[in-house]
Each structure stands twice: as structure tokens, then as C-alpha cells.
Amino acid sequence: MAEYLRSYIYYTLHSLTKYDYMAIGWALFLAFLLLVLAAIVRKRALSYLLLLTGVMLLFTGPIAAKVIMDGYLRAADAKVKETKILKYSSSLVIEGELKNSSRLDFSRCDLAVMIYRPSDNPLKRAAAILKPALVRIEHLDSPVLRGESKPFRILVDHFNMSDFNLSVQPRCYP
Structure with a gap:
């Protein structure tokens, strides 16, 4: 199983196309934008909501973008x-x-x-x-x-x- 994971990670990183980079870049950009907005907003409840959404998008956004692009471009x-x-x-x-x-x-x-x-x-x-x-x-x-x-x-x-x-x-x- 370790060989399978190693080859999957290696070939995934070496096979990214410009569309993958754009999708992952947009997800990271939106996550950082939400984190900056969370720091600027004065209302505490909205700030916490933006912070939580930004952190979730930071971790799940690139993975979701990769899965969606795999289904669309590499089916x-x-x-x-x-x-x-x-x-x-x-x-x-x-x-x-x-x-x-x-x-x-x-x-x-x-x-x-x-x-x-x-x-x-x-x-x-x-x-x-x-x-x-x-x-x-x-x-x-x-x-x-x-x-x-x-x-x-x-x-x-x-x-x-x-x-x-x-x-x-x-x-x-x-």
C-alpha cells in the first residue's frame, strides 16, 4: 500500500496541468481573502464565521479542486x-x-x-x-x-x- 501511495503522490504532483494550478490557486486565494476579511471585520460573529470558512477552504479547497479536475479532465x-x-x-x-x-x-x-x-x-x-x-x-x-x-x-x-x-x-x- 505504501508503494501505491508513493507512486500516486509522485505522479499526481508531476502531472498537474495549468488548469489544475489555476483551480488550486483560486481556492488558496479565496481562503486567504476570507482570512484577511475575518481580521478586518469588526463584528465578532461574522469575523468568526469568515475565519472558520477561510480555514476550511484553506485545507479542503485544493483537494476538492483536484478531485473535480480529475473527474473533468482525467476521467x-x-x-x-x-x-x-x-x-x-x-x-x-x-x-x-x-x-x-x-x-x-x-x-x-x-x-x-x-x-x-x-x-x-x-x-x-x-x-x-x-x-x-x-x-x-x-x-x-x-x-x-x-x-x-x-x-x-x-x-x-x-x-x-x-x-x-x-x-x-x-x-x-x-
């Missing part, structure tokens, strides 16, 4: 078509299709395969999704044009689970 869908466990070795083969449904062409994509144990207990299921049993990241360096679909095949070696759930999450960068 990609990964559909798993077939999973099979090889009989002659302990390997799992995942085949699927990656579709670019954003407004930009992607120069590279990362596919994060998260495998977790199924459970009927909702708390155990949530814990398994937050901390998967196995995380495998596959890098696709070939460009994916707007509206185009590309097949993918991911091989997970040393796989020894008989009952499992998996999810494939694409992260694509222009």
Missing part, C-alpha cells in the same frame, strides 16, 4: 473482462479494457489492481477495501487518445488466494 474507465488463475503456476491473469472518457489525450496511465478478501461483515469489508491484501500497479506508457479504448493484461505472480475480490483503478495523465 478513465477500466473494465475487467476476464480473470483466471493459471493451473500450472500460482499466477493470476487479469484481462480488461481501458477507455479514455475525458476531454484530453493521455500520455501514460497507471492501473492499480487491488485484491482483497470478501466478507459478509460490513466492517470487515470496509477494512479490507481500505487495506487490500495485495496491490499491484501496472504502468501503461502507450498514449490513449480521447475516446479510444486499449486492452490490458496484468499478471500477478505468487497468487495463492482461492476466494477474492478485485478492483482495477485507472490513473491517467495528460
